[in-house]
Amino acid sequence: MSTGPSDIEIISRVLKGEQQAYAELVKRYQNYVFTLTLRFIKSREDAEEVSQDIFVKAYRSLADFRGESKFSTWLYTIVNTTCITFLRKKRLNVQSLDNEKVFETVESQDSGLNANQVERKSRANMVNSSISMLSYDDSEILTLFYKAEQSLEEISQILGLEQNTVKVRLHRARQRLKTMMENSFNEEVRDIYN
Amino acid sequence: MNSDISTHMSNAGGGDMEIRLWEYIDGLSTASEKTVIESLIQTHLEWKHKYRELLEVHELMYASELEAPSMRFTKNVMEEITKYQIAPAAKTYIDKRVIWGIAIFFFTMIAGLLIYGFGQINWTSSDGSIDKYVSLDKIDYSKFFNNTYMNVFMMMNVILGLVLLDRWLASRRKKFSKEA
Numbered sequence: 001m002s003t004g005p006s007d008i009e010i011i012s013r014v015l016k017g018e019q020q021a022y023a024e025l026v027k028r029y030q031n032y033v034f035t036l037t038l039r040f041i042k043s044r045e046d047a048e049e050v051s052q053d054i055f056v057k058a059y060r061s062l063a064d065f066r067g068e069s070k071f072s073t074w075l076y077t078i079v080n081t082t083c084i085t086f087l088r089k090k091r092l093n094v095q096s097l098d099n100e101k102v103f104e105t106v107e108s109q110d111s112g113l114n115a116n117q118v119e120r121k122s123r124a125n126m127v128n129s130s131i132s133m134l135s136y137d138d139s140e141i142l143t144l145f146y147k148a149e150q151s152l153e154e155i156s157q158i159l160g161l162e163q164n165t166v167k168v169r170l171h172r173a174r175q176r177l178k179t180m181m182e183n184s185f186n187e188e189v190r191d192i193y194n
Numbered sequence: 195m196n197s198d199i200s201t202h203m204s205n206a207g208g209g210d211m212e213i214r215l216w217e218y219i220d221g222l223s224t225a226s227e228k229t230v231i232e233s234l235i236q237t238h239l240e241w242k243h244k245y246r247e248l249l250e251v252h253e254l255m256y257a258s259e260l261e262a263p264s265m266r267f268t269k270n271v272m273e274e275i276t277k278y279q280i281a282p283a284a285k286t287y288i289d290k291r292v293i294w295g296i297a298i299f300f301f302t303m304i305a306g307l308l309i310y311g312f313g314q315i316n317w318t319s320s321d322g323s324i325d326k327y328v329s330l331d332k333i334d335y336s337k338f339f340n341n342t343y344m345n346v347f348m349m350m351n352v353i354l355g356l357v358l359l360d361r362w363l364a365s366r367r368k369k370f371s372k373e374a
Contacts, residue, residue, distance in 0.1 A: 014280070015280065019272075019275065019276070020272070022271075022272070022275065023268055023271075023272050026267070026268045026271050026272070027268050030262070030263055030267050030268060030271075031259075031260035031261065031262050031263070032260060034260070034261050034262065034263040034267075035260045035261040038261050047263075048263045048264060048267065051263055051267070052267070052270055052271050052274060055271040055274075055275075056271065056274050056275055056278065059271075059275045059278065059280065060275075060278050060279075060280060060281050061280075061281055062280050063280050063281060063282055063283035064281075064283050064284055123254055123257065123258070124257065124258040124259050126254075127254050127255060127257075127258035128258055128261065142255065146255040146256055146258075147258075147260050152222075167222075170216075171212070171213055171216055174216065174248075174251060174252075174255075175212065177251065177255075178247070178248075178251050181251070181254075
């Protein structure tokens with residue numbers, strides 16, 4: 001997830017007063033935070049606002065980061081609490097997007113790309129759309145494992161669960177994702193399998 | 195040994211097969227399981243198909259990108275944080291001495307109350323023997339809370355508590371004025 005100076009190095013520079021160094025951390029983790037937030041809050045606009053708030057909160061409590069875990073693990077706790085607080089305040093409907101909307105999103109994002117790029121993007125959209133139709137628990141564990149590249153041990157730390165439970169939850173989530181893709185994107189999935 | 199595992203695995207149901215294949219894909223299988231699974235993939239059509247399906251899902255997951263916020267995102271965050279300062283680490287302003295002070299304060303209060311309460315009880319009955327049982331309904335609670343010594347004791351505790359609070363607030367004030 002990162003190249004250049006390590007997260008710890010950047011954090012110590014920020015703590016010494018080099019505020020601009022924080023921009024590097026934001027760039028490094030903005031997609032991670034935004035994706036997780038989007039899994040909680042289905043609206044992109046709200047998710048962006050909440051993600052911004054998460055980075056501000058992380059900045060203010062940066063001195064509390066002791067480096068005992070990965071920065072992304074620590075950041076996840078802020079994502080979790082901020083999203084829950086936001087949803088509690090807004091009482092947003094966190095139900096899955098309906099399939100029609102998902103297909104619209106997929107189709108509207110394919111212009112101006114060559115065949116290979118279109119195919120790759122369409123597959124990525126298919127996966128993302130299928131994930132967004134899963135429950136938060138399923139999409140959360142998939143995002144942490146595949147997108148945030150957290151190990152099972154790290155995920156068990158983040159979620160406060162036994163490693164074996166994480167393994168089972170990950171397995172079930174992948175199973176449901178597979179079923180979701182097969183049901184919602186039947187033709188595309190068949191193409192991929194063949 | 196491997197043949198036992200192989201027989202067991204090849205008889206595995208769909209769910210168990212998937213669990214084993216996911217473990218194999220994730221690199222969590224043991225060396226012997228790995229060998230068996232590899233041979234099952236090569237020899238059993240059902241295992242081969244399932245493995246290909248799961249591998250496709252796995253690769254799709256890795257290939258899919260993270261969602262990206264707007265282009266101005268980093269700039270917005272950086273503008274926002276200029277309004278704030280990094281708060282001191284929680285462990286630096288939670289002074290252990292304060293916690294110990296509060297603990298000692300409450301401990302003294304409880305111990306004082308108990309000592310005073312037990313001191314007030316007449317342990318001998320009218321016939322001179324020590325009562326085995328304390329009859330709760332015979333205790334006159336008004337004596338405990340309506341007495342000069344008790345009032346003085348409570349007052350001292352309240353004053354002690356206020357002094358502790360004042361010292362703690364003063365130390366925080368000093369720390370913040372130093373930082374500013």
